[in-house]
Amino acid sequence: MPADLLLKTPLHALHLAAGARMAPFAGWDMPLHYGSQLDEHHAVRAGAGVFDVSHMAQADLSGPQADHYLRRVLCGDVARIASGKALYTCLLNEQAGIIDDLLVYRLGADRFRLVLNAARREADLAWLRAGQAGFDVVLTPRDELAMLAVQGPQARTLADPLLPAALRAGVAGLARFAAAEEGDWLVGRTGYTGEDGYEIMLPAAAAPALWQALLQAGVRPAGLGARDTLRLEAGLSLYGHDMDDTVTPLECGLGWTVHWEPAQRDFIGRAALAAQRAAGPGRQRAGVVLVCRGVLRDGAPVLQDGRQIGHLTSGGFGPTVGRGIGLARVEAGAGGACTIRIRDRELPARFVNPPFVRDGALRVDLPPLVEV
């Protein structure tokens, strides 16, 4: 797509002014990095970074049957969250394939905020609207809102004084996966990096001033490049890579987003998912870490005893881990040692349980490095 047809977030001019390397992403012109993706990654692990995630779609759902409706369309049960809490779950089709993964914030008894992947916005909204028949609900895209993710061990300390005064009491002592709302501002203690921090939804017009204030406070601007290495180290799935509408939550490590109880809740995809659970899914998600130096790439075949048992759905280099790491979809029960084919070489690797890194600390045992 020509650059002038790409969508621009309210911070676009500030990204250019900061020297960002821009790249197209899901129809948006987004910052990839501001000089060094690695420096931005390490800044989030050690201090604080801010990501412009205004390309992500926000939509509000309200009405007397909003709760009832979401209990039908989501595999996670919103009845489990109180007002002011967030739930990470999936939107499934009838075959239990994942239409999208999303965050749902409950803002009241019958009022919710959905945060959707940018690339899935149209598919999600069409699906949600198609499923509305018979439910008294109103779905309202909130395209006038922006979103900043402030992440890292220092994120909350640095961001708190910069939030509107009316929000400060609400964010003080905010638990993980909880949110505070004030007018059109919504601050959730959520994120996609494996670190503490906030996702701040706010009016687009207010976003540039908050961005600049965060930078002045010492928060480092971070691009989509660092967002990807951070989320990979955190073992977090990426739509279109680790999952899509041909993959069920049980096959990609997202079984925990499904709430089976109460048994009578008939969410879309439940029957197909229950049948797969009963039969045992034939494939599963696994983490892999290279035993030698190198970088892993999406799509690379994963082999055991010379036979391909799956492929990488995400691959890269973990800057905090210091190794090539990846997420794979492999035959159920796989474990131990494997090899990964990269170009014409087969590199030794081991299966591990993600996350690789959480809250700044390495969470997997690294096998000794071997030369190949």
Added chain:
Amino acid sequence: MSQVPDTLRYTPTHEWLRQEADGSITVGITDHAQAQLGDLVYVELPAVGKALTAGDACAVVESVKAAADVYAPLTGTVLAFNDALASAPELVNQDPYGAGWLLRVAGALPPDTLDAAAYRALTESA
């Protein structure tokens, strides 16, 4: 603005070449190339003694996001590779014409390489 030293020769695929006093040719990737790739995290180099054919892929430089082939700018035999890059691939980003060199090759400097002015024109028009 990327650096293009006047003393080196260049290829359109962003390798640089330097003739050493002993006649060997040192090869690396240009400042422009490393900047385009971003932070390098892995470099795969050919073994000493390997025969290279001009134009063929001879090494791989990998940034966090992508892998890129390095093309042999000449036909010849690998005399040495920069083994510091195994543990410090970022040297290519930091010092592409110095500590970030890739290979030393026994062979003749090809006549069709670009001088600094021609390479500068190439990268500035891109």
